[in-house]
Amino acid sequence: MDFEPRATRKDITGALSRPEFFSYGVEAYEAWKKRSLTSDIIAEQKKVQEADLVMFQFPLYWFSVPAVLKGWMDRVLCQGFAFDIPGFYDDGLLKGKLAILSITTGGTADMYWKTGANGDFRYFLWPLQHGTLHFCGFKVLAPHISFAPEYASEEERKGMVASWAQRLKTIWNEEPIPCSPPWYFGQ
Amino acid sequence: MDFEPRATRKDITGALSRPEFFSYGVEAYEAWKKRSLTSDIIAEQKKVQEADLVMFQFPLYWFSVPAVLKGWMDRVLCQGFAFDIPGFYDDGLLKGKLAILSITTGGTADMYWKTGANGDFRYFLWPLQHGTLHFCGFKVLAPHISFAPEYASEEERKGMVASWAQRLKTIWNEEPIPCSPPWYFGQ
Numbered sequence: 354m355d356f357e358p359r360a361t362r363k364d365i366t367g368a369l370s371r372p373e374f375f376s377y378g379v380e381a382y383e384a385w386k387k388r389s390l391t392s393d394i395i396a397e398q399k400k401v402q403e404a405d406l407v408m409f410q411f412p413l414y415w416f417s418v419p420a421v422l423k424g425w426m427d428r429v430l431c432q433g434f435a436f437d438i439p440g441f442y443d444d445g446l447l448k449g450k451l452a453i454l455s456i457t458t459g460g461t462a463d464m465y466w467k468t469g470a471n472g473d474f475r476y477f478l479w480p481l482q483h484g485t486l487h488f489c490g491f492k493v494l495a496p497h498i499s500f501a502p503e504y505a506s507e508e509e510r511k512g513m514v515a516s517w518a519q520r521l522k523t524i525w526n527e528e529p530i531p532c533s534p535p536w537y538f539g540q
Numbered sequence: 541m542d543f544e545p546r547a548t549r550k551d552i553t554g555a556l557s558r559p560e561f562f563s564y565g566v567e568a569y570e571a572w573k574k575r576s577l578t579s580d581i582i583a584e585q586k587k588v589q590e591a592d593l594v595m596f597q598f599p600l601y602w603f604s605v606p607a608v609l610k611g612w613m614d615r616v617l618c619q620g621f622a623f624d625i626p627g628f629y630d631d632g633l634l635k636g637k638l639a640i641l642s643i644t645t646g647g648t649a650d651m652y653w654k655t656g657a658n659g660d661f662r663y664f665l666w667p668l669q670h671g672t673l674h675f676c677g678f679k680v681l682a683p684h685i686s687f688a689p690e691y692a693s694e695e696e697r698k699g700m701v702a703s704w705a706q707r708l709k710t711i712w713n714e715e716p717i718p719c720s721p722p723w724y725f726g727q
Contacts, residue, residue, distance in 0.1 A: 355546070358545040358546060358607035358608065358610075358611060359542070359545060359606075359607060359608045360601070360606060360607065360608075376690055377599075378646055378690075379690070412564075414547070414610075414613075414614045415610070415613050415614065415617075415667065415668075415671060415672045415675075416667040416671035416672065417604060417610070417667050417671075418610075419546075419547060419610075419614055420545035420546060420547065420607045420608070420610040420611030420613075420614050420615075421545065421546045421547075421607070421611075423545075423601075423602070423604070423605075423606075423607040423610045423611075424545060424607030424608075424610075424611075426601075426602050426607075427601045427602065427606055427607050428607075430602075459565055476666060476724075477666070477667050477671060479663060479664070479666075480602065480603040480604050480664050480667060481602075484602060484603035484604075484664060485602045485603065488602075503563055503565075503566070534663075537663075
């Protein structure tokens with residue numbers, strides 16, 4: 354996927370609403386209302402609108418999504434389409450939809466355990482699952498994490514794929530995680 | 541800045557070390573060793589190498605960096621240059637350097653307080669400050685957060701800039717934050 358990740362002036366095809374002081378958030382919101390966002394954004398928004406479940410499959414880069422997927426979030430999930438003020442978290446505009454992160458890692462589970470995560474990915478996934486997906490109204494299914502496929506044997510890799518395939522068979526029966534601050538940090 | 545955010549095959553100028561099974565991390569590491577990374581990455585690595593303090597100035601997008609800056613981290617902070625295994629966290633290859641996040645937000649401080657952060661940005665900044673910068677060996681100074689400049693008056697905005705300028709005068713005297721899991725989550 355060669356999606357453009359950079360959020361720029363080029364994303365607004367018409368005149369700017371406030372040309373003297375460019376604000377990407379303000380202009381994207383106005384362009385969404387006037388249907389003057391650039392065509393690649395509109396095409397992605399249409400896919401999201403039609404989906405019941407959005408799966409994000411990515412390799413973990415710096416404990417987050419790679420830039421190309423971050424750019425998808427920055428550009429596609431704009432105000433007016435994905436949220437409004439008010440109109441976020443449980444009232445987010447994409448409510449009624451499910452989302453899931455399916456992640457491959459560079460390091461083994463053991464390495465994440467040692468380096469401060471204590472094996473618990475909630476710490477890293479909070480900005481994505483709560484701050485982004487839940488903010489837009491998605492209910493979030495438990496993340497699917499495949500550790501270090503590059504260091505695994507061919508047989509182990511096949512096992513990872515089989516386990517994901519198995520999970521997908523009954524994914525519609527799954528309950529979402531309680532994707533809220535107390536669940537993440539026990540407040 | 542029109543930096544390329546996407547980590548792709550194009551970042552390796554020479555032959556691949558494992559062409560039958562492309563892994564960005566593996567190939568970037570090998571290319572770093574052979575000095576065959578693409579020129580925009582090398583130019584940025586040179587800037588980092590010469591810096592005593594790296595300042596990341598950005599608007600908060602989805603509780604993280606915009607994609608263009610995420611791409612800078614994905615591509616510039618490669619294995620061999622910024623870390624190695626072993627050679628991370630306190631032993632990261634960029635140890636001896638300082639880093640600071642200077643952030644502008646879309647929402648007011650009050651909005652972050654309400655939406656689960658309790659006004660505490662440590663929850664969001666953990667993947668960047670600990671998972672990325674500290675991982676590479678940087679000591680991290682306390683983040684500088686300017687809330688909602690777009691909703692502020694001209695006078696308030698001037699105050700934000702003045703306060704940042706004031707801080708910079710004595711920034712060399714500052715002690716880094718204890719950027720470790722217990723500091724973030726009180727484990």
